[in-house]
Amino acid sequence: MKYLPISSALFVKNRKKFTAQMKPNAIAVFNSNDIYPISADSTMPFQQHRDIFYLSGVDQEESILILFPDAPYEHQREILFLRETNEHIAIWEGEKLTKERAFEVSGIKTVYWLSDFEKILFELMTYAETMYINTNEHYRQSVETETREARFVKWWKEKYPAHNVAKSNPILQRIRSVKEQEELDLMQTACNITEKGFRRLLSFVKPGVTEYEIEAELIHEFVRNRSKGFAYTPIIASGNNANVLHYIENNQPCHAGDLILLDVAAEYANYSSDLSRTIPVSGRYTDRQKAVYNAVLRVKNEATKLLVPGALWKEYHKEVGKIMTSELLGLGLLDKADVQNENPDWPAYKKYFMHGTSHHLGLDTHDYGLLHEPIKANMVFTVEPGIYIPAEGFGIRLEDNVVVQEKGEPFNLMRNIPIEVEEIENLMNV
Incomplete structure (x- = not known):
């Protein structure tokens, strides 16, 4: 090992x-x-x-x-x-x-x-x-x-x-599903290795690189830091590939003006991390890309606050759906009629955000946890909202890994991994 x-x-x-x-x-x-x-x-x-x-x-x-x-x-x-x-x-x-x-x-x-x-x-x-x-x-x-x-x-x-x-x-x-401190430390190590891989990419990505070259940069950085490699099959989805939720071919060139949706993370000692970031091939987001990106980021930040002891899984996702609906209205992707006439079993926001917001994380990327029981302190969850717009040629997903606290907001194991638009642009244009 x-x-x-x-x-x-x-x-x-x-x-x-x-x-x-x-x-x-x-x-x-x-x-x-x-x-x-x-x-x-x-x-x-x-x-x-x-x-x-x-x-x-x-x-x-x-x-x-x-x-x-x-x-x-x-x-x-x-x-x-x-x-x-x-x-x-x-x-x-x-x-x-x-x-x-x-x-x-x-x-x-x-x-x-x-x-x-x-x-x-x-x-x-x-x-x-x-x-x-x-x-x-x-x-x-x-x-x-x-x-x-x-x-x-x-x-x-x-x-x-x-x-x-x-x-x-x-x-x-x-x-x-409830982690010991030693496990949280191992998961923090996995997240730290993931951070090193992601930062490496920010100086590497430019128009003309291929998705598989990005994959190669990541695996190099992961293994040199004592990881076996990816915690799960990596998703490196440029342009419209991001609108295929489980795109894993990773064989296309990255074009100027496009975004790359990265769902990639390292394991360490069999413990998983699980990261999503969406970065601009050319090093700058367009105004529209930035608007959608910041909407996803706001949903992630608000959803994170809801992960507290006693919260129920189904109710949590309903609340996140309300937050996402508000952002989609602000972006002009939904209008009030869409919301008023929505099917309760498949709300209007699902057209642009069709997957769940969170899952347990640990020894498995989709780790153990009984979804009908209340959330407890020291459970670890992903928080990964996304907005996918095939008509505009891009999709954005942002994801961090957080530890539920006895009191207060969850602790973000990925707090040091760049996520703000300005930080990513600055690092890509050094």
Whole structure:
């Protein structure tokens, strides 16, 4: 891993939060992700399952975590299983976790090789009444492949049909959505790396550069600052490409007078940042571009103030819709008749701002969080309004990452990343 070591104290706290919500005499199992094949002997770069990372800090394939807080013996209450390493593996694949190093990373004292898993699980199951299985229940999930976790669940149900079944995901949705200070520090690092990439672009962009050259500048800056790279597939959308919300081709030239919508950010230690900025190819915004830009910025600033403890997700988005409607009226994109005659299920503002304003952020870019429950302090959200005008050949989105505070306005993790029109123009014309 490129990132600096993380204190095992974070993962100890995370496990305590999870086990405190388990049913009596229950066991929970968490699996690493697979390494996914492409074809022949090629594979995708490994990405650890965020749940086992959150609970253990282990960031390698073929690892399993067992939590059994009511086990009869202390050494059975937290167990890690790792792929056995040896000199041959070290030569061909690099260093893997030893038992000693796994303890340093996770704070878990009991570590076995993976070959012992079925035997030890059998003993534990004779004591347990309930198994927590880790199914993916995120509101955006759309999984078509059979994961390592899914294969385990299928195997376990066949082998232990008499046990009760519970779900880990509702617990994880709650505890992962509220960040510890160590997590906020890691996310701040991700945002700081993103800032370095964005500032690099401001002196690089000019008429004639291509979207993929901008992508290359970003990945260079991210990796040289200990990031694996992009937290998500980057969107570098010049001109009318900005009106395709998930434009990821990034293969077009950037023309004088156009804007570039950038939705690009770095990860760090598996934690995501998520930035959107919209900059002028020629280094100056036109009056119309500036007017729309500042309208989006005002919506972002006002929407941020609404992210307070106790706020409800649906009501928050309704309020942001009202703010956006007012700005669109001011820009002449809507008139009063449009608003008076709007469909309540698809308000008039949705013609120009069709996506949500915010989502949870953390180990996943669209992180865990139960949307029907009130917002809490130390949740992290994006704030990302946009106005998209295909008829005028541009779209603008602005996005920061903010931490909900117990009192007062949210804390902006991207407070140092240029966003005001004058600041961006000045930096692009140094």
